[in-house]
Amino acid sequence: AQRVTQPEKLLSVFKGAPVELKCNYSYSGSPELFWYVQYSRQRLQLLLRHISRESIKGFTADLNKGETSFHLKKPFAQEEDSAMYYCALKPSGYSTLTFGKGTMLLVSP
């Protein structure tokens, strides 16, 4: 069975500092990886997915199959980035998602 690990429950940084939210996974096949974000009092929403290789709101994430990681990065954090971030994995051939436990990002002024 697949597993997604987000080792940090809380990450607190100052505005303008770089941010890296860690995500590691275990899966024997070729997965699709996603980052979902939940802002305060809002629903969960897709931030980005590895197959798109895109930058959303300044965030990027690279799938490293050797290290089985999909860390989320942003060079300069903003206060509005404060939210709960979930890493998720979709097994090949399935439509379901397995979520990590989430990391709360707090960006202070």
Added chain:
Amino acid sequence: GAVVSQHPSRVICKSGTSVKIECRSLDFQATTMFWYRQFPKQSLMLMATSNEGSKATYEQGVEKDKFLINHASLTLSTLTVTSAHPEDSSFYICSAKRAGQGGGTQYFGPGTRLLVL
């Protein structure tokens, strides 16, 4: 686009009663909907996958007779918690996958807070 609604947003019921939660895709058709349960400060746990016109697929450990799922149309799935007990109190979230859209993008509802007294 791609808005998912849930109703009710919160519900309080007595132990032993049944509660129905609706999940609707408002502006798209969803062949697949998912039901999650989220405990305080914990991640989303997938309960079941609901496919329009067929039986739901339940995750291991989820009682299908306890959590009845119906996906009768391309825009509506319902979750009925039967004979609810206090331990069923939780935050239930649905999501929907747009028909014809591949990959793992899911559109989430706002969630339903269930409290069983």
